[in-house]
Amino acid sequence: MKLGLIGCGKMGAALLNGILKADPTISATIYNRTEAKATALASSLENASVAPDLATVVKESEVIIVSVKPYDLGAALSSELDWSGKLLISVAAGVTSESLLQMTQARVLRVMPNTPSLIGQGASAYCLGALATEEDAVMAERLLQSVGQVVRVEEKLMDAVTGVSGSGPAYVYTMIEAMSDAGVKMGLPRTVALQLATQTLKGAAMMVEESGLHPGELKDQVTSPGGTTIAGIAALEEHGVRNALIKAVEAATIRSAELG
Ligand SMILES: NC(=O)c1ccc[n+]([C@@H]2O[C@H](COP(=O)([O-])OP(=O)(O)OC[C@H]3O[C@@H](n4cnc5c(N)ncnc54)[C@H](OP(=O)(O)O)[C@@H]3O)[C@@H](O)[C@H]2O)c1
Incomplete structure (x- = not known):
């Protein structure tokens, strides 16, 4: 499977590390605003390469994880990118699946991870956006389980998830x-x-x-x-x-x- 990662900060790096180590059949194309971070992350992993731009990540990947701060989402999910047929997994706190759908028209899945994901002991909850399918849910669970435990909730419960496991x-x-x-x-x-x-x-x-x-x-x-x-x-x-x-x-x- 071809995975994309936009944003190679703390959470993005933790997710990619866990996912690629758990499944060697997954390869990743990654991009970070400051290139050095993406280069350092890719060089520490077997199956990851750095993309020259956002468009390449989206084009080359079936599933794209976006792990930038909520206020950087607008730039990272630029409307000029072609998201058709892609599954977008966002970990941005507080940004609804509806907003993500409006920005991309992609199949969207929203996740709330927590910091112990950095050591493979995370507690994540996710919800499906309007266009996402049951197969998308299975795929996301498989990916998220590589950094800890994962549960599915209705989107209206994501704030409560933040209250319990996020904070x-x-x-x-x-x-x-x-x-x-x-x-x-x-x-x-x-x-x-x-x-x-x-x-x-x-x-x-x-x-x-x-x-x-x-x-x-x-x-x-x-x-x-x-x-x-x-x-x-x-x-x-x-x-x-x-x-x-x-x-x-x-x-x-x-x-x-x-x-x-
Ligand atoms: N850390 C947590 O415990 C935690 C828990 C739950 C949810 N989250 C969510 O995870 C997301 C990431 O958090 P984080 O703690 O990993 O933040 P972070 O360490 O600051 O990482 C964010 C990364 O995104 C990159 N970035 C920003 N705009 C970009 C763009 N347009 N294209 C490509 N890359 C871009 C930044 O690049 P630069 O190097 O240029 O700054 C930075 O490396 C946030 O939305 C947060 O709400 C985090």
């Missing part, structure tokens, strides 16, 4: 930092506290995933009567941690809708 890594970084600070306050060296906090969040997330149990059930399993953990949980509840997280997701969702 979510920052909530988790804040939790890790706060738990590390607390460890230091209680006497642990900083490096030890940070290592323990990081692995605890990672391990607990994997317990949820691998056990298939409800997180509340897992919490019940580790809270013995009159013990240390229930004392910690009571303090979390007293300070409204659960409500703070709900409000964080809600605020980010509302802000995403405002920006869109």
